[in-house]
Amino acid sequence: MKINENFLKLQSSYLFSTIGKKVGEYSAANPKAQIIRLGIGDVTRPLPSEVIDSLHKAADEMANEETFRGYPPEQGNDFLISSIKEYDYKLRDVNIDEDEIFISDGAKSDTGNIGDIFSQDNAVAVCDPIYPVYVDTNVMAGRSGELTNEGKWSKFIYLDCNQENDFFPGIPKEKADLIYLCFPNNPTGMAADKAYLKKWVDYANENSSVILYDAAYEGFITQDNIPHSIYEVQGAKTCAIEFRSFSKTAGFTGVRCAYTIVPKELKCGDVSLNSLWARRQATKFNGVSYITQRAAQAVYSEKGRAQVMGNIAYYQNNAKVISEGLKEAGFKVWGAVNSPYVWFKVPQKMTSWDFFDLMLEKTQVVGTPGSGFGPAGEGYFRLTGFGSSAKTLEAVDRIKNARF
Amino acid sequence: MKINENFLKLQSSYLFSTIGKKVGEYSAANPKAQIIRLGIGDVTRPLPSEVIDSLHKAADEMANEETFRGYPPEQGNDFLISSIKEYDYKLRDVNIDEDEIFISDGAKSDTGNIGDIFSQDNAVAVCDPIYPVYVDTNVMAGRSGELTNEGKWSKFIYLDCNQENDFFPGIPKEKADLIYLCFPNNPTGMAADKAYLKKWVDYANENSSVILYDAAYEGFITQDNIPHSIYEVQGAKTCAIEFRSFSKTAGFTGVRCAYTIVPKELKCGDVSLNSLWARRQATKFNGVSYITQRAAQAVYSEKGRAQVMGNIAYYQNNAKVISEGLKEAGFKVWGAVNSPYVWFKVPQKMTSWDFFDLMLEKTQVVGTPGSGFGPAGEGYFRLTGFGSSAKTLEAVDRIKNARF
Numbered sequence: 001m002k003i004n005e006n007f008l009k010l011q012s013s014y015l016f017s018t019i020g021k022k023v024g025e026y027s028a029a030n031p032k033a034q035i036i037r038l039g040i041g042d043v044t045r046p047l048p049s050e051v052i053d054s055l056h057k058a059a060d061e062m063a064n065e066e067t068f069r070g071y072p073p074e075q076g077n078d079f080l081i082s083s084i085k086e087y088d089y090k091l092r093d094v095n096i097d098e099d100e101i102f103i104s105d106g107a108k109s110d111t112g113n114i115g116d117i118f119s120q121d122n123a124v125a126v127c128d129p130i131y132p133v134y135v136d137t138n139v140m141a142g143r144s145g146e147l148t149n150e151g152k153w154s155k156f157i158y159l160d161c162n163q164e165n166d167f168f169p170g171i172p173k174e175k176a177d178l179i180y181l182c183f184p185n186n187p188t189g190m191a192a193d194k195a196y197l198k199k200w201v202d203y204a205n206e207n208s209s210v211i212l213y214d215a216a217y218e219g220f221i222t223q224d225n226i227p228h229s230i231y232e233v234q235g236a237k238t239c240a241i242e243f244r245s246f247s248k249t250a251g252f253t254g255v256r257c258a259y260t261i262v263p264k265e266l267k268c269g270d271v272s273l274n275s276l277w278a279r280r281q282a283t284k285f286n287g288v289s290y291i292t293q294r295a296a297q298a299v300y301s302e303k304g305r306a307q308v309m310g311n312i313a314y315y316q317n318n319a320k321v322i323s324e325g326l327k328e329a330g331f332k333v334w335g336a337v338n339s340p341y342v343w344f345k346v347p348q349k350m351t352s353w354d355f356f357d358l359m360l361e362k363t364q365v366v367g368t369p370g371s372g373f374g375p376a377g378e379g380y381f382r383l384t385g386f387g388s389s390a391k392t393l394e395a396v397d398r399i400k401n402a403r404f
Numbered sequence: 405m406k407i408n409e410n411f412l413k414l415q416s417s418y419l420f421s422t423i424g425k426k427v428g429e430y431s432a433a434n435p436k437a438q439i440i441r442l443g444i445g446d447v448t449r450p451l452p453s454e455v456i457d458s459l460h461k462a463a464d465e466m467a468n469e470e471t472f473r474g475y476p477p478e479q480g481n482d483f484l485i486s487s488i489k490e491y492d493y494k495l496r497d498v499n500i501d502e503d504e505i506f507i508s509d510g511a512k513s514d515t516g517n518i519g520d521i522f523s524q525d526n527a528v529a530v531c532d533p534i535y536p537v538y539v540d541t542n543v544m545a546g547r548s549g550e551l552t553n554e555g556k557w558s559k560f561i562y563l564d565c566n567q568e569n570d571f572f573p574g575i576p577k578e579k580a581d582l583i584y585l586c587f588p589n590n591p592t593g594m595a596a597d598k599a600y601l602k603k604w605v606d607y608a609n610e611n612s613s614v615i616l617y618d619a620a621y622e623g624f625i626t627q628d629n630i631p632h633s634i635y636e637v638q639g640a641k642t643c644a645i646e647f648r649s650f651s652k653t654a655g656f657t658g659v660r661c662a663y664t665i666v667p668k669e670l671k672c673g674d675v676s677l678n679s680l681w682a683r684r685q686a687t688k689f690n691g692v693s694y695i696t697q698r699a700a701q702a703v704y705s706e707k708g709r710a711q712v713m714g715n716i717a718y719y720q721n722n723a724k725v726i727s728e729g730l731k732e733a734g735f736k737v738w739g740a741v742n743s744p745y746v747w748f749k750v751p752q753k754m755t756s757w758d759f760f761d762l763m764l765e766k767t768q769v770v771g772t773p774g775s776g777f778g779p780a781g782e783g784y785f786r787l788t789g790f791g792s793s794a795k796t797l798e799a800v801d802r803i804k805n806a807r808f
């Protein structure tokens with residue numbers, strides 16, 4: 001047999017293993033050190049009680065012949081789809097049809113698998129820095145070309161995000177076919193407003209491009225002028241696929257539920273991308289656990305929404321504490337306002353990894369080097385609001401006292 | 405953008421929608437008819453109480469900060485992996501390492517997604533009749549060529565299963581790179597012994613082919629000489645990937661848990677397919693729900709195994725009742741012994757669909773036309789043991805009385 005040689009182009013993802021190794025070595029040399037980990041993008045608060053109750057109820061349904069459920073509908077159960085339609089879209093004056101909503105096990109799966117419906121021959125535009133899945137899945141699919149000396153893939157169109165553009169990349173001069181955008185952004189924590197997104201929507205409609213819009217962090221938006229969905233922007237339905245997740249909003253990273261919107265108006269010639277994705281999912285996916293879908297539905301109940309908002313507020317407050325602490329300590333800071341992520345510039349003439357080592361040494365706080373998210377992340381650093389509030393406060397105190 | 409044009413080659417899967425339409429029309433015309441559906445491949449028995457208890461316990465763990473779980477390990481939780489290693493393999497004298505076991509949300513996902521690690525340029529061998537996912541996913545991936553007038557794809561190597569070879573296809577003369585085998589088989593219900601599988605393993609090792617072995621129905625095996633895993637056959641670790649599922653064995657079709665074995669010895673040149681699949685899953689999948697994995701682990705407890713065996717025995721008995729009833733009614737019958745599926749020849753000069761209509765008319769029993777599984781299924785019919793025992797007995801009585 002012949003393997004997919006594109007896989008061999010990928011380097012192993014050393015980022016988090018390198019972090020783990022460095023922290024392990026430091027711990028071994030300093031066994032009494034109280035290390036605080038604010039590098040992770042994973043939730044830590046327990047599931048809301050409404051969700052727990054729903055899990056129990058659905059589990060009991062599976063125990064009786066009369067209420068037992070076999071294969072779920074491939075696109076998702078009506079009860080969850082109608083809640084999404086109502087609360088995530090209709091309440092924001094966006095009309096999404098039931099058959100445009102595809103329930104899945106995760107936004108990572110969907111942002112990866114969506115590539116199946118596109119030809120290999122598409123020009124891919126990616127932000128830099130970026131969530132690595134968009135890059136790696138397109139390398140696997142043969143859309144990347146070769147890795148250059150500056151750490152970029154030869155065929156990708158890079159959308160540089162930096163201090164100069166406030167981490168909102170400009171529209172490229174080239175014609176991009178598939179454009180990955182993520183707002184609120186991971187890793188920079190920046191959230192786009194409608195005017196900014198409108199430029200991308202217009203560009204995509206003019207160039208017959210598709211925007212692959214990752215809105216996994218929309219639950220963290222606090223400012224009224226920031227859209228939660230790209231479909232709040234006029235014209236987006238003919239050019240955008242939107243990925244949503246219960247992971248960061250409802251704390252479902254360990255439960256696994258997400259959904260993707262593929263509007264029927266989004267077409268390539270006569271072919272609706274909705275029908276292609278429906279075929280892909282019906283053929284290569286067997287639906288999401290009934291129990292999980294009931295748990296997700298509970299997120300939309302009155303109590304459930306209140307509880308979810310409580311958890312988000314907890315993380316938002318952590319991010320605010322970190323952001324303000326870093327500013328007091330003299331750092332230039334982005335993100336946090338509409339995001340669990342805090343992104344900041346490391347001291348001059350240091351690399352992201354230099355700063356990682358220095359911060360570990362001086363404060364025993366672990367973060368994520370910006371260069372791990374792409375070449376343009378060099379010189380920046382990410383901390384997250386997903387830790388406990390007590391440890392977050394302690395970490396910020398240590399950073400302020402360290403006088404970097 | 406450009407779409408993946410291979411999707412356009414696929415015809416919509418009319419099989420089950422056509423069945424639904426015909427049954428709907430019959431019901432409308434005969435509102436008092438007591439229709440019995442034995443066409444489905446979905447389980448109907450409730451989950452074992454050990455599994456339910458485990459679901460509740462894991463849900464409660466998610467309710468407390470101390471025991472809450474975020475992202476699952478991408479390859480699966482150790483507790484489930486070690487149970488699989490022990491009970492599904494070591495007890496059968498097969499040694500599988502922990503890092504050769506990949507937990508997933510379904511065998512359908514895995515048998516579909518596995519194509520990602522192979523080049524487009526591979527000759528695919530498929531049985532006929534066959535579970536349509538193997539065919540459709542390879543059409544999507546561009547490995548099929550064009551559909552011919554006889555309903556076959558021009559580039560596929562077809563392994564005809566028929567009365568003459570007792571539904572065990574012979575080794576092809578051509579060189580096949582990727583070979584899909586499913587035993588116990590869906591739809592024919594036939595189970596392969598070691599001597600038969602050894603021929604495929606030898607062929608694959610000689611030709612550097614990969615056998616994609618779907619063992620989703622191994623739990624139904626009753627005969628001692630039938631291997632549950634292809635790795636019980638010497639030499640399989642250098643040529644086979646095995647797909648397993650909790651769907652049909654433990655009734656998990658609505659819970660979603662499966663696993664795939666990719667041995668480290670299985671290589672293409674110097675490249676281990678295990679590392680490719682690990683990379684694929686780490687990049688495009690985010691692991692299985694913690695709660696689901698705890699439920700799957702419960703299947704391996706002493707009580708859990710006993711309860712699962714009870715459910716399987718229930719379906720096995722249904723299949724036996726159908727098989728014996730059909731034989732008494734004069735049909736030539738295959739399967740059932742090691743499978744929930746009963747496969748039989750329809751009366752001479754009838755097509756599978758003719759018989760579907762006739763059986764619905766005369767007995768109000770719904771089955772699946774063999775031609776729905778591929779051209780070589782024409783003239784055959786599938787019934788399943790997944791119904792209730794009372795309705796299964798009633799259906800068999802009606803068939804016997806109908807005197808086809």
